[in-house]
Amino acid sequence: MLWPKLVCFAFVSLAFGQLEHVAADKTIAACPTNFTRVADKCLLIDDSWKNFYESDRHCRSINAGLLSLKNQTELNAINNWLAEVAPNQPEFWTSGNKLGEARNDYFWQSTGEQAVYLPWNTGQPTPASGDCLALLAHVSMSTGQVVMDPHRLTVKNCTQWAAHICQAPLQLFQTQLCLNTMPPGGQQLEELLRVGSPLPIHQRRTSEHQNQTELNAINNWLPLVAEYQLELWTSGNKLGQARGDYFWQSTGEQALYLPWNTGQPTPASGDCLTLLANYKHVHVEHS
Ligand SMILES: *[C@@H]1O[C@H](CO)[C@@H](O)[C@H](O)[C@H]1NC(C)=O
Numbered sequence: 001m002l003w004p005k006l007v008c009f010a011f012v013s014l015a016f017g018q019l020e021h022v023a024a025d026k027t028i029a030a031c032p033t034n035f036t037r038v039a040d041k042c043l044l045i046d047d048s049w050k051n052f053y054e055s056d057r058h059c060r061s062i063n064a065g066l067l068s069l070k071n072q073t074e075l076n077a078i079n080n081w082l083a084e085v086a087p088n089q090p091e092f093w094t095s096g097n098k099l100g101e102a103r104n105d106y107f108w109q110s111t112g113e114q115a116v117y118l119p120w121n122t123g124q125p126t127p128a129s130g131d132c133l134a135l136l137a138h139v140s141m142s143t144g145q146v147v148m149d150p151h152r153l154t155v156k157n158c159t160q161w162a163a164h165i166c167q168a169p170l171q172l173f174q175t176q177l178c179l180n181t182m183p184p185g186g187q188q189l190e191e192l193l194r195v196g197s198p199l200p201i202h203q204r205r206t207s208e209h210q211n212q213t214e215l216n217a218i219n220n221w222l223p224l225v226a227e228y229q230l231e232l233w234t235s236g237n238k239l240g241q242a243r244g245d246y247f248w249q250s251t252g253e254q255a256l257y258l259p260w261n262t263g264q265p266t267p268a269s270g271d272c273l274t275l276l277a278n279y280k281h282v283h284v285e286h287s
């Protein structure tokens with residue numbers, strides 16, 4: 001008698017956009033849905049025009065960050081990819097900036113690291129033109145054809161608009177799909193095992209639960225770990241906002257729960273929010 005046989009293959013989960021057949025029992029590197037693997041990371045282009053702060057928040061709302069650059073190999077891969085998928089888009093925000101820096105050092109906001117590899121465009125950097133870095137391609141006309149050079153870094157005012165590129169790390173995991181060979185000859189594909197599935201990438205973070213209960217828990221915790229700390233930064237800000245709306249930069253969401261200190265908010269005193277005094281309330285601080 002022919003026993004039903006289980007034949008297992010490893011597949012990239014459907015949740016990750018494409019179903020990809022690979023050898024069983026292997027670790028799979030995949031990108032979140034709508035992201036494309038480029039060099040050693042996952043990238044996503046958003047063509048809508050946003051300022052730097054809005055672009056950063058958009059990336060964070062999908063559990064990603066704005067683009068950072070590591071080396072020439074990576075930039076070449078990104079430029080080859082851009083030529084294919086966005087041949088007419090000359091400008092994208094990266095996470096590079098010198099916001100809040102006294103010296104003209106640039107940092108990748110998405111990784112927190114100082115920017116060491118800085119492939120400037122000709123004539124760049126021009127620190128006086130702004131604090132944020134965009135990938136810009138010079139466009140020219142050659143025998144009636146539009147020619148776009150490879151993208152390189154250019155200093156830009158953070159409040160100006162551009163498209164942007166979000167990056168997320170490659171997800172490494174194993175998952176298996178098993179082929180249950182049922183007699184007589186009928187084959188039934190059954191998903192029997194899922195080994196080490198990664199966390200859902202697009203799961204929203206906790207901020208939608210930000211409420212009085214959470215603030216009370218934070219206020220109970222702070223005296224235990226930071227008894228003498230009167231003031232702490234939050235991610236709340238209205239940077240790049242024409243209207244006075246506040247956003248949590250870390251989640252990209254608009255701040256709905258805003259437990260103000262007495263006399264607050266005072267929007268003219270700054271763009272960013274701290275937790276101030278007795279660890280109880282939010283207070284407007286200088287950015
Ligand atoms: C992927 O992109 C499509 C089209 O823009 C969108 O409808 C969908 O929600 C996106 N999926 C995820 C998981 O972000």
Ligand SMILES: *[C@@H]1O[C@H](CO)[C@@H](O)[C@H](O)[C@H]1NC(C)=O
Pocket residue numbers: 039040041070071072073074
């Ligand atoms: C450049 O970065 C890639 C990852 O994107 C890495 O694999 C490679 O080793 C690096 N190359 C150099 C020359 O540092």
Ligand SMILES: *[C@@H]1O[C@H](CO)[C@@H](O)[C@H](O)[C@H]1NC(C)=O
Pocket residue numbers: 128129130131157158159
């Ligand atoms: C950026 O542009 C805004 C609005 O035009 C302006 O107020 C601001 O001073 C500029 N910032 C820099 C660093 O040039």
Ligand SMILES: *[C@@H]1O[C@H](CO)[C@@H](O)[C@H](O)[C@H]1NC(C)=O
Pocket residue numbers: 209210211212213214
């Ligand atoms: C408040 O936030 C906590 C998580 O911090 C959540 O579990 C709870 O359901 C929220 N309560 C309300 C009333 O929204």
